[in-house]
Amino acid sequence: MAAPIRPRIPATQFLAAIAFVSAILRSGASDPPLTLDHYASSCPTVFENIxxxxxxxxxxDPRSAALVVRLHFHDCFVQGCDGSVLLDDTVMLQGEKTASPNINSLKGFEIIDRIKSKIESDCPRIVSCADILTIAARDAVILVGGPYWDVPVGRKDSRSASYELANTNIPTPNQGLISVISKFLYLGLSITDTVALSGAHTIGMARCENFRARIYGDxxxxxGGSPLSEVHLSKLKSACPAAGGGEDNIEPLDYATPYTxxxxxxxxxxxxxxxxNSDQELYSSILAIQTKKLVEQYAFDTGAFFRQFSDSMVKMGNLTNPDSFLQGEVRKNCRLINA
Incomplete structure (x- = not known):
């Protein structure tokens, strides 16, 4: 007997379904609100010091800005913005730093350590590492020419981490459009948020192993093989040989203005x-109907990009871990849970 024919679900319906399920999953959480004045009396110098x-x-080092922004992204995509990405592995806890998307990608932990040390000297055990990272990411963007936005605070630091979620929740460089969007939608971030937040790749570097498939692919x-792109492609291939080697060689995600x-x-x-590949898919994928329009809008209207990026960063930064509010803490050392 012939197998039954199963109708294919259009990509738009598939993404809508993910967004709906995500909303249901998140609707049960009643997170304490974050506020702009959480530290107004307990640590009034926190924003200035950070x-x-x-x-x-x-x-x-101008690259520090991108390092901190990436740390913030990878933190928020796992358990919400709870500082879990900052935790070192211990006998009792497996952190997220050695997960596949993080192990060779994340740097800048010592930057947060230095900021935490300064904050602790002024306001001991008051300001969470999760808040420090969120504020520092905003300031990093401003310092290299990006927009300002207000950062609601009051996060607690998680006493746990999730190596498993780090391996599944964080978008990876070679994923296709549907996979990337699905990971944003699962967290309650829209397609517009996806395209705007991807604009953070206007700063930062990528390792050869993360762009090899792209430069030897499409x-x-x-x-279109333009002379300028051919010259750049030749440079990329020199840094990242097809046969292997040079995995740690880095190239800017935006070679035109890498530090702005x-x-x-x-x-x-x-x-x-x-x-x-995950970036170019936003424009070149045959499924990139909505994302292509947004890419074009942000390319021709810097103000529209800056406004949406600011709004989307607040939205992502407000992803919280309900467990951290109930059982969380303010870590004395961002790398370790309190004894």
Whole structure:
């Protein structure tokens, strides 16, 4: 007997279903509200001190901005923005740092350590590591030319981490459009949020192993083989040989303005020059109906990108871990739970 024919679900219905399920899952949580004045009396200097420390870090090394922003993203995608990504492995706890998307990607932990040390000297055991990371990410963006937004605070630090969720929740460089969007939708972040937050790749670097498949795949096809893109592609291939080797060699995600937070990233996508497959898919995928329009909008309207990025960063930053409010703490050391 012939097997029954199962109708294929259109991508739009599939994504809508994920968004619906995500809303149901999150509706049961009643997270304590975050506020702008949480530290107004207990640690009134917290915002100023974090800004000053980030200024020192970015002046010392402009790449520090992207490192801190990436830490914030990878934290929020696992258990919400609870500082779990900062935890080291111990005998009693497996952290997230060695998960596949993190082990060779995340740096800058010592930046948060230095900021935490300064905050602890002024306001001991008051300000959570999760809040420090969230505020520092905002300041990092501003310091390299990006927009300002108010950061609601009051997060607690988690006493747990999830190696498993780090391996499944965080988008990876070679994923297709549906997979990437699904991971954002699962957290309650919209397709608009997905495209805007991906704009953080206007700063930062990528390792050869994360863009090899792209440059030896359809890069030349999407870029149209223009003379400028051919020159850049040749440079990328020199840094990242097809036969292997050079896995730790890095190249900027936005080679036009690698240390400036602007909308250049979207222009690269329009030109078919996105370094990561997951980025270029936002514009070049046959399913990129809505995302393509957003890429075009942000490429031609910096103000629209900055406004949406700010709104989406607040939305992502408000992803909280209900367990951390009930059982969380303010860590003295961001790498370890309190004894």
């Amino acid at each position: 800004r000053k420390e980030m200024e020192r870090e970015v002046l010392s 890069y030349e096809l999407t870029s 937070f602007d909308n250049s990233y979207y222009h690269l996508l329009l030109n078919g020059e996105g370094l990561l």
